[in-house]
Amino acid sequence: MSTELALSAITLIGIAALVPILMAMTAFLGPRSRGKVKNEAYESGIGSIIGAVDQKFSVKFYLLAILFLIFDIETVFMFPWAVSLRELGWFGFIEMVVFMLLLLTGLIYILKKGVLNWR
Amino acid sequence: MSLTLLNVIFAVVVAIAFAAANAAYLVWAERRGAARIQRRPGPNINGPFGLLQPPLDGIKLMAKQLIIPGGADKVLFIGAPVLAMYPAIMSFVTIPFSDSIVAHNINVGILMIFAFASTGSMSLIFAGWSSRNKYSMMSAVRAVSQSVAYEIPMLITTITVVMIAGSMDLMEIVHQQSSSILHWNIFPLLGKSHNILMPASFLIFFICTLAETNRAPFDLGEAESELVAGFHTEYGSMGFGLFFMGEYANIVIGSCMTTILFLGGWSCPFGLFPGVWWFLLKLYLLIATFIWIRWTFPRTTIYGLLNLSWKILIPLSLVNLLLTAGLIKVF
Numbered sequence: 093m094s095t096e097l098a099l100s101a102i103t104l105i106g107i108a109a110l111v112p113i114l115m116a117m118t119a120f121l122g123p124r125s126r127g128k129v130k131n132e133a134y135e136s137g138i139g140s141i142i143g144a145v146d147q148k149f150s151v152k153f154y155l156l157a158i159l160f161l162i163f164d165i166e167t168v169f170m171f172p173w174a175v176s177l178r179e180l181g182w183f184g185f186i187e188m189v190v191f192m193l194l195l196l197t198g199l200i201y202i203l204k205k206g207v208l209n210w211r
Numbered sequence: 212m213s214l215t216l217l218n219v220i221f222a223v224v225v226a227i228a229f230a231a232a233n234a235a236y237l238v239w240a241e242r243r244g245a246a247r248i249q250r251r252p253g254p255n256i257n258g259p260f261g262l263l264q265p266p267l268d269g270i271k272l273m274a275k276q277l278i279i280p281g282g283a284d285k286v287l288f289i290g291a292p293v294l295a296m297y298p299a300i301m302s303f304v305t306i307p308f309s310d311s312i313v314a315h316n317i318n319v320g321i322l323m324i325f326a327f328a329s330t331g332s333m334s335l336i337f338a339g340w341s342s343r344n345k346y347s348m349m350s351a352v353r354a355v356s357q358s359v360a361y362e363i364p365m366l367i368t369t370i371t372v373v374m375i376a377g378s379m380d381l382m383e384i385v386h387q388q389s390s391s392i393l394h395w396n397i398f399p400l401l402g403k404s405h406n407i408l409m410p411a412s413f414l415i416f417f418i419c420t421l422a423e424t425n426r427a428p429f430d431l432g433e434a435e436s437e438l439v440a441g442f443h444t445e446y447g448s449m450g451f452g453l454f455f456m457g458e459y460a461n462i463v464i465g466s467c468m469t470t471i472l473f474l475g476g477w478s479c480p481f482g483l484f485p486g487v488w489w490f491l492l493k494l495y496l497l498i499a500t501f502i503w504i505r506w507t508f509p510r511t512t513i514y515g516l517l518n519l520s521w522k523i524l525i526p527l528s529l530v531n532l533l534l535t536a537g538l539i540k541v542f
Contacts, residue, residue, distance in 0.1 A: 100315050102216075104301055106223040111297045111453075115277075115289060118449035122276040131281040149349065153356050156517065160359040163525065167366040170532075171322065174374040177539060185540050189533060196529055199521075208521050210514040 155207050166195055222314035226303040230296075233463050234456035235265035237498065241459075244502040275448040280343055283445070287341035292446065292453035294334035298327035299460030306467045307382050309477040309487040320381040321369060324468065325362075328423065331461065332358040335432065335442050338454070342445035350441035353513055354432030358423055360520035365419035367528040368412045371535045372396055372472045375406060385476030392480035397473040408535050413473045415528050420465035422516070425458065426501060428508040431516055466497040 173180070173188055202208075239254065239261065246253025254261035279288055305320040307313035317323060332355050339351020375396065376384045388395045397413045422429040433441030443454045470476060470493045477490040511519070 100219075100304075100317070103219050103222050103226075103304055103315060106219065107226060107300050107304075108297055110223065110227055111300065112293050114273075114296075114449055114453060115293055118273050118275070118277050121274050122448055124276065126278075128281065131278060149352050153352050156356050156360065156521075159521070160363065163363045164366075167363065167370065170367075170370050171373065171379070174370045174536075175377060175379060177374050177536060178377055182540065185536060188536070192529060192533055196526065199526060199529075203522060208518055210518075 150210075152207065152210065159202065159207070162198070163195070166192075218314075222304060226300050226314060230300045230303055230460045230463070231456060234459035235269060237459040237462065238268070238455065239265050240498075241502050241505075244499070245506050248503075248506040269452065272449055272452040277448040277450055278445075280445050282343045284341035284343075287337045288445075289450070291334045291338035291341065292443075292450040292457070294337060295331065295457035296453045296460065298330045299457055299464055302327045302464045305381065306464070306471070307385065307476065308490050309485070310382075312487050313382070316380070316382050318378070318380045318383075321373065321379045324464065325366060325369070328461070328464070329358075329362060331457070334454075334457070338446070339442040342442075344445050346438045346440075347442050347444050350432050350434075350438045350444075353438075354425060354442060357425070357429065357431055357513075357516060357520075360517055361419045361422040361429075361524070364415050364520060364524040364528040365423060367525070367532050368416045368419070369472065371408070371412045371532055374532075374536060374539060375409075381471050381476075385471055385478060388475040389478035389485060392475070395473065395475040395478075406535055406538055408531055408538070409473070411527075411531055412535070413469075415524055415531070416473065417469060418524065420469060421501070421504065422520070424461045424465050424501075426462065427505040428511050429516055430505075430510060431513050434510060436510075462498060462501055463494070466494050466501070469497055470494055 169191070170188070173184065177185070242264075243253045243261065254264040257263040257267055277289075279285055302324045304314045305317055305323050307316055307320075335354045335358070336351045339347040339349075339354070372384065373379055376387055378384060384396075392398065396409050398409070425432045433443070435441075438444070443451055446454060470490060474493050474497075477487055478485045479489050
């Protein structure tokens with residue numbers, strides 16, 4: 093088992109090692125000229141307005157990220173439960189129904205609070 | 212199946228070759244399909260039917276300079292395209308194309324593929340943030356919130372399939388559907404649990420696959436009319452090429468997963484002659500549907516996109532999951 097694990101790890105590492113070669117090839121084959129103006133990010137000839145990465149964006153995206161964490165962890169809980177659903181009996185089923193109803197209530201609360209009302 | 216070092220090398224080469232060839236020729240298919248829908252010829256000069264277009268494009272991309280914008284984070288800027296490509300190729304390792312054609316089948320294959328798929332959104336935010344361009348940044352924020360939003364209904368509908376199969380082994384899931392077309396998970400009548408909700412699961416899964424792969428009508432990440440080219444605005448040369456290949460490889464992975472989970476994998480509709488050709492037939496029919504949808508529907512807005520996921524698909528898929536579990540328990 094441990095050799096199998098090692099070999100499948102080698103498969104993944106091999107793929108991870110081969111893909112960057114494509115990127116390296118373009119460095120060998122392509123031209124390599126550079127200069128201050130050439131490397132500038134520009135928009136229709138106007139250089140200075142585009143580089144603003146530190147601009148503000150809607151705070152909703154942070155809320156969405158937090159929501160995602162909650163629901164993603166929920167699905168992580170559900171995977172092992174789903175595999176053994178038939179063996180768990182009614183108790184296991186009802187436990188998960190309670191858990192999911194709580195989360196669904198949470199989602200409805202979030203929607204009622206207007207997290208997803210844009211503008 | 213025992214693994215030897217020879218198998219491993221073979222698996223690596225075949226996975227990369229399959230992903231690259233598919234990506235290259237799907238670009239060709241997409242351009243030809245788009246041209247057909249828009250009533251123009253499309254690429255038809257290089258080789259018969261323009262079939263030499265993808266390798267020539269590849270060579271041209273490789274022979275261009277990779278310009279790193281001043282002020283960009285160099286490591287992340289170069290790393291992002293690589294990161295876009297490799298989860299897609301790695302997922303090919305676990306996908307069973309037929310009973311014998313699989314690099315390494317593991318009993319938690321679904322989990323592994325989703326783990327790699329969610330790594331993909333890392334590359335979007337790396338690319339968007341590191342290229343120091345406001346359009347890239349906006350696009351990265353959009354694309355990540357999109358792929359994050361659609362990952363949840365996708366996982367939840369996958370859980371309904373896992374529940375019915377009682378296994379996360381992709382081969383096992385296909386074997387359970389192999390009797391006839393009526394046993395496929397998409398059809399509600401004869402499968403393992405006589406579940407009437409599976410068509411709904413299939414629809415949700417398919418919509419989520421469209422959104423996860425950043426395809427129109429959900430391609431808000433690279434909305435050309437608003438954001439230049441989205442997170443790969445500043446990329447030229449092979450950096451752009453790898454993003455492109457990664458996108459198409461992700462489409463192949465998504466279609467493979469749909470085929471395996473809902474359409475019976477390599478099993479024949481009549482229960483006879485199962486084989487890899489059935490898998491490929493279903494796979495390419497799904498991909499053709501992807502291209503067809505892309506050139507038929509207009510792009511949504513980012514608000515509509517996120518609302519569709521959070522207000523409709525997630526509650527719907529949760530309810531679907533509860534009802535499916537209930538039906539399995541009752542019958």
